[in-house]
Amino acid sequence: MTPHLSITDQPIDVAAALAAVQTETAGAVNSFIGTVRNQSGGRPVRRLHYESYDSMALTQLGHVVAQAYEKWPMLQEVAVVHRKGTLALGDVAVVVAVATPHRAESFAACQYIIDTLKQVVTIWKREEYEDGTEWVAAHP
């Protein structure tokens, strides 16, 4: 039940993340995969760059997952892998996978983890457009 949490500059192996959470005791696996979209707020995106404060990101991710285990005591396995560095369109930026004995909790726990990750985990995204770049969410 130790969660598999990592931040990597290599392409994410989605199948490995899913396999990491599958067990014979948990019949429900929900996963969220975030990929690089070709536009953001109507503006064409060429590629992305993620920067991470790894030690804090992993600490905060650990807190998020611990909160999920508290909220859903039936939660069994969790894997979260976040990519950093330069990503092309369509590349996988993040995978969250959770396994629970029952279905509804797998959706709820996975959604809680990705939603909370986006609020507290110290990773920053710079979008590159045809005519410039922008740190996402930096300004009001």
Next chain:
Amino acid sequence: MTPHLSITDQPIDVAAALAAVQTETAGAVNSFIGTVRNQSGGRPVRRLHYESYDSMALTQLGHVVAQAYEKWPMLQEVAVVHRKGTLALGDVAVVVAVATPHRAESFAACQYIIDTLKQVVTIWKREEYEDGTEWVAAHP
């Protein structure tokens, strides 16, 4: 945007189902994977057998997915693969994968599809225990 719907007696290729829904226009992919648990209602399960009325199952699955497209117009890609035949513990029984531009809708649409699939799609499950078998949900 034609959904990928299938019922197969071969092991499900989860990675292929996920790849089928990933596009550069939809940044959010949610998937649900149902695997064979080693117990059911506290009773140890040795293996499962799924029987399918394929033509009706695919018809009903098409209705379910069409309803999801109506409820979430931003829904882009959908893949549903259901296994039939004899499955061992841990085997993947079903995969639902959906892709949307935004996150919340990917969770909602995926959950709708698996929840509704379980209500209307003509697939039956027989659990095998140490001391007998039972068609799941058949009796009150």
Next chain:
Amino acid sequence: MSLKIALFGITREIVGTSVIELPAPAPATVGALLDELRKQYPALGELRSCAVAVNNEYASNDQALHTVDAIALIPPVAGG
């Protein structure tokens, strides 16, 4: 007029075959067919539910049945 009815899962086990052929009940409706089948196979009445499908769609009790229809008994489903 006769009807062929496809059977799956527990209904197949109750009836003992995967297809039965019956003279159409009068009236030839889904409801009358279910009544007839429950009379011949009382164990069908013990199921949590038993629907009838016509041409891959769930049918209501008053739906008319024809020889050419693909008819099936649908015991409680349990996919996923």
Next chain:
Amino acid sequence: MSLKIALFGITREIVGTSVIELPAPAPATVGALLDELRKQYPALGELRSCAVAVNNEYASNDQALHTVDAIALIPPVAGG
């Protein structure tokens, strides 16, 4: 007493380096550090938010800072 502050993303670009070393403000608190940094780098004040992390945890304004602490500026995150 001096403090080292790690910088990421847009704060790294605003300050122009990934680590700065400053004399500790008086009092040596998170709030005083933020005030000092915003004075030296007014563009930090234009961010939607700018938190301070101490030893990998988000810190409140009244938290005391020490030379040995791992301190970082945390502009609005955007993972996922």
